[in-house]
Amino acid sequence: MPTKFTITETISNADWGSVDKTALRNILVQGLEEGAEGIREVIREVYAVIRGENLEDAPSQNWVMPHHEVRENGNVVLNRGGLIAAVQALAGARAEPNLTTEQKRTAARHLMRHYRQLELEPPESLKNAAGETASVQAVVSGEMAVNDVPLASWADLEALKAGDSNPMEVVVEIPAGKSKRGWNYTPEALQKIVGEVMSQGLPGFLGHQKPEDVDSQFPIPVTHWVGAKYENGKAYFRGVVDKAADDLKRWIKSKAVRTVSIFGIPKLQQSAGETNVVDYKPLSIDWTPLGRAGMDTAVVAIGEMDEIIGGEKMDWKELVKQLKQKIDAKEVSVAQVVGELDSELLKYKEIFGEISIAEEAKKAMEEKVAAEHEKLIDDAIKGKVSGEMAQALVKKMLNIPKDATKEQIAGEINKILQDDIIKEAIGKFYVDKPPIIGDEKQKQTSLRTKRQAI
Template identity: 65%
Template sequence: MALRIARDRTSNRPWGDVDKSAIWQRLKRALQEQEEGAAAAVREMYAVVKAEVNADLTQADCWGPHHEIQGDTLVLNRNGVIAAAQALAGARAEPNLTPEQRRTAARHLLRHYRELELEPPESLREAAGQGAEGETVRLSAMVSGEIRVEDVPLAPWVDLEALKAGDPDPLEVVVEIPAGRSKRGWVYTPQALQQIVGEVMSQGLPGFLGHQKPEDVDHEFPEPVTHWVGALWRDGKAYIRGVIDPAADKLKRWLRAKAVRTVSIFGVPTLRQVGGETHVVDYKPLSIDWTPLGRAGMPTAVVAMGEMDAITAPAVQPAEPKEGGNGMGVQDLLAELRKHRPSVAQIAGEMGWKAEDVVRELGVKLEDVAPVLAGEQWSRLQAAEKAVGEMARLVGMEGADPDRVVKRVQQALEAEQAARQAQREQLLEKVVGEMVPLQAARPLVRRLVEPRLDENADEAAIRKAVGEMLQQDDVRQALEAGFAGWVPPNVPGPDGGGRPPRNGLVVRRVRI
């Protein structure tokens, strides 16, 4: 058996309905039985694990669960991520989390906020260590042809011949990043992009196939497929020059076939709020990585490719704009959008739309949106509303405020319970009066027998309980000793017969 982590689906189940104790027991069993994927599942389940992940790990060592386990698969729970972030915001004084553990937990949760395309709270960014600057973000790229590889100067530290040594098929590329607004709606300033240029020229950057996980950056170094070796700032754009590693034959083929033509700069921004907009005023790049098409970020472009220091990709001249409306009318823009098939998140981010604006503008109703966003929770709310409506009908308060209906139902239940109690008291009084001739002994008999009775006991059940109690020797002896003139009634015994009178006393028979 093996535990796996789902990357292709999430859950909207209310976090309060998730059994965290059962999850821990499943993970603990997986560690003890050394199931495949157990350690990775524990690290993914919790925002921070404070001890070595092995069979000795305790639940106290794990903080911030935010996944469910469905079968043998971990599934990210949207509400669990939000709950963990809220808990972390209130955990500044938490004695069991060190400052470093809080930063680790915040960075872990920030990754999930990005996966869910949620805007993280400011408290989470602050907990990551650098306030609004603590989140690693990505800037993105497409093949074009506006500049030659040789136009971008090499950094002084580069030994280009050594990088290409032994490569029978060398390939270089140039990536262009313009200043401006990203798909997320952030404004990347020239000085932020110049920091990327400076980083490449001072020490270079690696390039991977896809990004590292933010929590792995400090200790992991995947094998690079590209070495970024030069940079240039010109006319409001950053141009980054890279050499494809000799071992990356597949990447070379993909680039030449234009099957891959997008890169993403992975790093940590410095943010400032300017006139209600988020401006990126500084940027600490970590890597420039090849990513699938259509990922959100800054628009970047692979603008040149060179083989053996020669340009093989001809320059592409920009198309002549159409007249009027910046070259396009609304229908033209819509046609262009359909051609490129952008995601809803990309369009909304670029236009600066908020979710509530989109919902309001489209005129959708709550009953249309709620089943999509939280189907299970919406179903429960609907069922609760139906139940309250039924209660209102039963008590003659249809259309009344739900709180008034609930109060009325509570009053009715209390009245019904009081009536049952009064009826039970009357039956008990009647039966004891008939079965216990000595009036002085009746209160004691009632106190002795009442705990034996079910709250719904009828007259037959009460008679049976009184009879069985009076048949007990210790009870009978106590009554004979405590009450002068006590006459034991002739009550049915366990075998159905009566118990004969003792001490020569006269027996008063009572019909039961």
């Protein structure tokens, strides 16, 4: 009797009919009674589902659908034939399994994991039992404005956009029809997704969750889907990109990302060799890389709040005009504007590729700010100090930031002029030399000439 049981990656192709299932169960029961290492994990791996609350509760009745072998050394290996037999039993090949809906789903997901391990396509019966998620894709074109898609009654746009200096809304569309995997999405299935968004909304992530993580994980959403409608054979979904997803906003603007994929649980019907999706339980509408499997989708509209002021659209010239008024009213300084532009220029470079234009604009703005700052200092000094030499001396002694105001500059000049040593030095520039007349003037002139000759 092994004292340790280990789950391995080994696959057995032995005839499942020749495996003694009763002996298999007895080995595991004995291991459980003796407290063998790893025994509890192994039992839950060998059987697709345990019906009882505890492993010790009636193993012969509650441990169902085995599909592994246990070797003499305690190693547990997946049996390919056992896996197929378990799937058939779950589908009711011998009799309807006495399982609850949740137990059937648990068993199906367990068996689906092994199909992925073997890189095999699972049968449709197993997918349906597992509530397997499937994705439907959607793309950004230009036939639907953001405000054309109704907002769900539960959605609070103001709260969702609170604190976001650059909020963004998007609309994506998905037509009824065949997906890339050949499934036919009916209008009814799309309308169910629309209804889900309007009744309670859906989150949007960067890529899909793993199916086995859906019940236990909640990634941070990058988009909140807040409205939807179905019109002319297409479903439209309206979303707000989350405040924290600045990268996604840039990707959407630059069209580097322009597809989403609706992730959820489809209800399938087979008809004339076709697989029809007749119902759909959506879990999320996620942003995905281009070319992934699913329905063709498109982003049809992008709405940005910096284009809407007072409910009316405003072009960039009007925004510049308003900005200039704020600068003139000293509500904001030119230096602050340049500082903001400096941090934003890299984004514009990435989006438009206009690197030289962006750099030239930045350079011109910096030169303008420097010239205005220099004039501000000169004007302040001239108002307090007479004489060019004295003014130059005071200017050299000033040490102020580039965004200093006129009042701050004046304050610094006052501090300099209050120093007795500095006042004495500056005072010497005001001593007038007596006028030179007559012979004295000639002497001075001659003397000056002589000095120049030397």
